[in-house]
Amino acid sequence: MAGMSGDDADFAVLGGGLVGAATAWGLARLGRRVVVLDEGDVAHRASRGNFALVWVQSKGLGMPRYAAWTRQSSDLWSGLADELKRETGIDTRFERPGGFSLALDEAELERRVAMLRRLHNQPEMTVALGTEIVDRGRLAGMLPEIGPDVVGGVYCPFDGHANSLKLLRALHAGMQHHGAVYRGGCAVQAIEPSADGFRIRHDGGETRAARVVLAAGIGNARLAPMVGLEAKVRPQRGQILVTERLQPFLRHPVVTVRQTDEGSVMLGDSQEEAGFDDSVGTDVLATIARRATRMFPLLGRANVVRSWAALRVMTRDGFPIYAASARHPGAFLVTCHSGVTLAAAHAYVLAPMLAAGALAPDLAAFAPERFDVSPPG
Amino acid sequence: MFRRLDDALTPAPVVGLTVDGTRIEARAGDLLAAALLAAGRGLCRTTPVSGAPRAPYCMMGVCFECLVTVDGMGSRQACLVPVREGMVVETQRGARVPGR
Numbered sequence: 001m002a003g004m005s006g007d008d009a010d011f012a013v014l015g016g017g018l019v020g021a022a023t024a025w026g027l028a029r030l031g032r033r034v035v036v037l038d039e040g041d042v043a044h045r046a047s048r049g050n051f052a053l054v055w056v057q058s059k060g061l062g063m064p065r066y067a068a069w070t071r072q073s074s075d076l077w078s079g080l081a082d083e084l085k086r087e088t089g090i091d092t093r094f095e096r097p098g099g100f101s102l103a104l105d106e107a108e109l110e111r112r113v114a115m116l117r118r119l120h121n122q123p124e125m126t127v128a129l130g131t132e133i134v135d136r137g138r139l140a141g142m143l144p145e146i147g148p149d150v151v152g153g154v155y156c157p158f159d160g161h162a163n164s165l166k167l168l169r170a171l172h173a174g175m176q177h178h179g180a181v182y183r184g185g186c187a188v189q190a191i192e193p194s195a196d197g198f199r200i201r202h203d204g205g206e207t208r209a210a211r212v213v214l215a216a217g218i219g220n221a222r223l224a225p226m227v228g229l230e231a232k233v234r235p236q237r238g239q240i241l242v243t244e245r246l247q248p249f250l251r252h253p254v255v256t257v258r259q260t261d262e263g264s265v266m267l268g269d270s271q272e273e274a275g276f277d278d279s280v281g282t283d284v285l286a287t288i289a290r291r292a293t294r295m296f297p298l299l300g301r302a303n304v305v306r307s308w309a310a311l312r313v314m315t316r317d318g319f320p321i322y323a324a325s326a327r328h329p330g331a332f333l334v335t336c337h338s339g340v341t342l343a344a345a346h347a348y349v350l351a352p353m354l355a356a357g358a359l360a361p362d363l364a365a366f367a368p369e370r371f372d373v374s375p376p377g
Numbered sequence: 378m379f380r381r382l383d384d385a386l387t388p389a390p391v392v393g394l395t396v397d398g399t400r401i402e403a404r405a406g407d408l409l410a411a412a413l414l415a416a417g418r419g420l421c422r423t424t425p426v427s428g429a430p431r432a433p434y435c436m437m438g439v440c441f442e443c444l445v446t447v448d449g450m451g452s453r454q455a456c457l458v459p460v461r462e463g464m465v466v467e468t469q470r471g472a473r474v475p476g477r
Contacts, residue, residue, distance in 0.1 A: 145475070244452060245425040245472040263425055263472045298476030303452055 009035040009181070011354070012200055012209035014188050014223060016040075017047035018164065018339030019346060020215035021171035026351025027213075028178035035209065036175065037202050039219065040184040044235070044278070046217055047339055049310025051240060051268045052164035052260075053253055054094065054341045057101065057131050057156030061115060063319045064124040065365035070338070071127045073345035074158045080344040081162070087177055090170035092162045093261035099159025099253040100134070100143065102150050102295050109133075109152045116154060131156045145249055147297040153254075161253040163261050164340045171343070183207075188216070191226040193328040198227070211330040213354060217313040220335050228327030230368055233335055235311035237272040239284050241292075243302040250296070257292050257299075265299060267292040271312075278309045312337040315371075322350065322366040324359050332359070333368070379414040394464040403460040410436060410443045410456035413466075421445045421455060425472035444469060451477040 013024040016038030028034045041048070056074050060067025074096065081094035103109035116131055132155045139146055139153055176182060186204035197210040212227065214220050224231035245263030259265045270284045285307055293300040313335055315321060320336035332354055336342055353359050381387075381404075389404040396418050403412035410433035413419055419432040421443050433443035436456045443455040446467040451474060455466075 246475045247472045249475040301451065301476060302473070 007035075007205070007207050009033045009207065009209045011035070011211050011213060012037060012198065012207050013213045013215055014191075014200070015214070015216035015219065016172070016182060016184070017043075017045055017215070017217055018050075018168055018171070018343055019047075019217070019334055019336060020213070021047075021168060021175060022339070022343040022346040023213055023215055023334060023351050023354065024180050025171045025175040025178070026347035027355055028175045028180040029347075030352060030355045031178075032355055034175065034178075034180040035207050036180060036182045037186040037188055037200065037204075037207060038182065038184050039187045039216070043216075044218055044276070044311050046310050046313055046337070047164065047168050049238075049240070049278075049308055050164050050340060051238070051258070051266060052161055052167075052340050053099070053255065053258065054096065054160040054162060055099065055255065055338070056129055056158040056341070057099065057154055058115070058119075058255075059338075059341075060125075060129075061119040061122070062317060063365055064122045064126065065362075066319050067119070067125060067129060068127045069320075069345055069366075070341060071129060071158055072349065073342045074160065076344035076348050077160065077162075080347060084167075084170040084174050088170045088173040090166055090173060092167045092170050094160060094162040095261075096158065096160030097252050098155055098157040099161070099255065100139075100153045100155055101255045102139075102143075102146070102153040104149050104151065104291065104294055106151055112154055129156055130158055143250070143252060143254075145296050145298055147294055149294040155252075159253060161258050161260075162340060167340065167343060171347075188219075188223060191223065191331075193227065193331070197330060198328075211332070211354070211357070214331070214333045215335070217335065218311065220313075220333060224333055227331035227333075228325045229323055229331065229333045230371075231321060231333055231335055232368070232371055233313050233315055233321075235274075235276055235278075236314040236337070237270070237274040237278060237309050237311055238268060239270045239272075239280050239288065239307065239309045241267040241285055241288060241304050241307045243267075243299065244305050246302060249298065254295065256288070257295055264305070265302065267299075276311065278311055280307050280309045317370070320366050321368050322359055322363050323368050330357070378417060379419070381415055392460050392462050392464075394460055394462070394466060396466045397468055405460070407460045408436075408456055409445070409447070409458040409460055409464070409466065410454075412460050413443075413445075413455060420468065422469040423471055428471060444473075446477060449477060 220231035250259040325331035401416040
């Protein structure tokens with residue numbers, strides 16, 4: 001940190017959520033001088049409200065590269081957790097016991113199985129996701145508390161979860177440990193490409209950087225055109241309930257129900273198109289609670305202590321965008337809706353590419369040009 | 378410790394309940410938290426985080442410190458539950474047992 005001016009850096013990372021912080025940490029640990037410009041906690045901040053799964057089993061239908069990217073990140077996650085703990089003392093409580101999705105009737109199970117079959121049968125699938133259809137009998141052995149309505153489920157050994165608030169804290173502590181400068185309250189007003197990089201005008205003044213990484217979630221939609229890129233992202237609302245702390249009873253995360261390291265049980269995850277409205281609604285919360293108590297009837301007695309909504313950062317196809325600006329070399333765009341799952345890939349794979357100045361060709365599938373396809377004639 | 382105001386001024390029938398298997402006496406109309414304090418059984422739970430002891434505090438349903446298991450139902454707010462003859466009260470140790 002000594003001798004470094006916050007106003008002059010190798011990289012300016014715009015956005016201090018999980019995507020920005022993982023990228024900034026990855027850059028800083030490679031010795032790059034990094035400034036993170038963050039709007040702060042007034043931002044929509046999906047990183048504060050997410051469900052904290054490291055999730056693989058359903059990822060990649062329509063883009064096999066995304067399945068491989070997700071699996072790679074899941075495999076890198078324990079290394080990330082170890083390194084962050086060594087470096088910052090913060091335990092992100094990552095566990096990968098394998099996860100489940102559960103079906104409450106045969107039709108649901110069939111839909112899920114058909115989706116997995118299509119996912120696995122894609123010609124360009126390069127990785128195995130290890131998913132298994134688990135019938136009720138076997139499920140009862142692995143999840144003894146399931147209710148009578150559960151007919152079966154899907155297990156994936158690469159699914160896990162973490163404490164995403166501790167992850168965000170650890171990434172921030174870690175990047176600053178490596179000399180990165182964090183500036184909160186610095187909403188970006190303008191990015192001006194210049195001869196030696198970029199001048200970024202923000203609420204805290206001005207920052208100059210040789211390269212700039214846009215990692216501002218939904219805010220990327222506004223920022224990307226400033227560097228000749230386009231970020232077609234929209235908010236998608238998800239609502240979550242959390243119970244009081246309970247003695248451990250659920251060893252595996254389920255995609256809509258997980259017991260946290262602290263004992264509370266999180267119930268999710270709705271998907272609603274509600275614009276920037278991040279309020280909760282009792283109808284959706286009731287549906288979430290009803291499904292969760294059918295899966296695990298003992299939850300019917302638990303007290304709910306909080307509920308909230310957060311806004312996912314969604315592209316039209318649901319997959320990430322990784323892009324380098326052709327018009328303004330040195331400007332990059334990074335966006336996804338799985339900031340927890342992909343934190344390890346962003347830190348250990350993406351950041352080294354950015355440090356070297358170019359995205360590897362094998363990330364081409366994530367380029368935004370995929371949205372430019374003209375409709376069939 | 379807590380003492381009742383002069384019983385003679387507020388006569389009320391005695392109600393018997395058990396706390397962790399020990400019988401205590403309360404007065405009809407007592408709320409459970411008050412009955413626990415009056416009986417010298419104010420330590421109603423330990424916290425899930427540090428195991429620190431907790432006792433009824435706000436006495437009006439706000440602070441959630443007085444959680445106890447009542448007739449098999451965990452995490453009831455003792456300050457909101459009227460006593461009843463034969464009520465079975467258990468103090469809680471750490472996080473609630475799921476399903477209780």
